[in-house]
Amino acid sequence: MDDARRDACINLVFNLGLTRFRQFKRMIKAFEDRDYERAADELLDSKYAFQVGQRAKELSDIIRTGKY
Numbered sequence: 001m002d003d004a005r006r007d008a009c010i011n012l013v014f015n016l017g018l019t020r021f022r023q024f025k026r027m028i029k030a031f032e033d034r035d036y037e038r039a040a041d042e043l044l045d046s047k048y049a050f051q052v053g054q055r056a057k058e059l060s061d062i063i064r065t066g067k068y
Contacts, residue, residue: 001031002066004062004065004066004067004068005031005036005062005063005066007062007068008059008062008063009021009031011059012024012043012059015052015055016048024042024043024046026038026042027039027042027043027046030042036063036064036066037064039063039064040060040061040063040064041060043056043059043060043063044056044057044060
């Protein structure tokens with residue numbers, strides 16, 4: 001995984017906590033499959049994204065593109 005995507009995951013763990021981050025099973029599976037489009041979509045299709053809005057959009061863009 002490149003630095004930008006790794007940093008997006010670190011940001012999520014920092015904000016959610018590791019226990020809640022681990023509940024994003026479909027997103028994590030997409031990361032394991034290196035399907036970053038699907039990982040970004042899974043992030044956006046979450047209660048977290050609804051709650052934080054723009055932050056989730058920014059992180060999903062980083063996950064999707066691998067660029068800050």
